[in-house]
Amino acid sequence: MGVTFPPEKRFVLSQVLDEVLDGLYGYAMVLSRDRSEAEDLVQETCVRAVQAIESLQPASNVKSWLFTILRNIWLNQLRQRRAAPKIVELDVDESTAELAVETSKDPHALYVSKVEREQVREAIQQLSKEFREIIVLREYGELSYQEIANVLGCPAGTVMSRLGRARSKLRSLLSDSLRTPDRRAKGGAE
Numbered sequence: 001m002g003v004t005f006p007p008e009k010r011f012v013l014s015q016v017l018d019e020v021l022d023g024l025y026g027y028a029m030v031l032s033r034d035r036s037e038a039e040d041l042v043q044e045t046c047v048r049a050v051q052a053i054e055s056l057q058p059a060s061n062v063k064s065w066l067f068t069i070l071r072n073i074w075l076n077q078l079r080q081r082r083a084a085p086k087i088v089e090l091d092v093d094e095s096t097a098e099l100a101v102e103t104s105k106d107p108h109a110l111y112v113s114k115v116e117r118e119q120v121r122e123a124i125q126q127l128s129k130e131f132r133e134i135i136v137l138r139e140y141g142e143l144s145y146q147e148i149a150n151v152l153g154c155p156a157g158t159v160m161s162r163l164g165r166a167r168s169k170l171r172s173l174l175s176d177s178l179r180t181p182d183r184r185a186k187g188g189a190e
Contacts, residue, residue, distance in 0.1 A: 012062060013049060013050070013053055013056075013062065016062040016063055016066065017046065017049075017066070019063070020063050020066060020067075020141070021042070023067075023140060023141035023142060023143075024042050024045060024066060024067065024070055024141075025038055025039070025042050026136055026140040026141065027067060027070060027071075027133075027136055027137060027140070027141050028041040028042050028045075028070060028074070030124075030132050030133055030136040031070075031071070031074045031133065032074065033125075041070055041073055041074055041077075042070065044073050045066060045069045045070040045073060048069050048073070049065070049066055049069060052069075061147060061150070063143065063147060064143065064146075064147040064150045064151060067137065067141060067143065067147070067151040068150060068151045071151055071152075119174065119177050120174065122177070123170055123173040123174050123177060124136070124170065126173055127166060127169060127170060127173075130162065130166075131162065131165065131166035131169055131170075132166075133152075134148065134152075134159065134162050134163050134166050135163070135166050135167070135170060137151060137152075138163055145159045145160055145163075148163075
């Protein structure tokens, strides 16, 4: 299959994919809750983006376009399966670069940081799909309100209100659970 498209579009797509690949994977994990399915979603998104690059307008927001492609692929798969996705944690593995940077930290601080990240992931998994999706797009995908609105097909005002409710629910879930063993020990000793 010989797909050819102008070098400038290929360059733009390549740059944006480099920037958002982790965000696409994180979003795919939230939607699918399965690592291999998330990887397949991201791969299919890249394939479809390459196939549709000619339809991309010069002033288009490529990042938002990619997230929309991923979401549409997932929705189509859901319709075909008519079954709920499996429950899996977001991303429990640390990247090698992150581990290399963190090894210079105090081991206790590393432990506390890891426990807190796990508690945040667990709290995000407890959110409804609607809230989980919007939190991940904003906080992990780093999309703007307008970009999220484009991906979800709703007004930016709806995005802002859902995000506010999602953050409030997440804050509530974390208020009791975001206590590391170190903080519990200090609180219990007093």
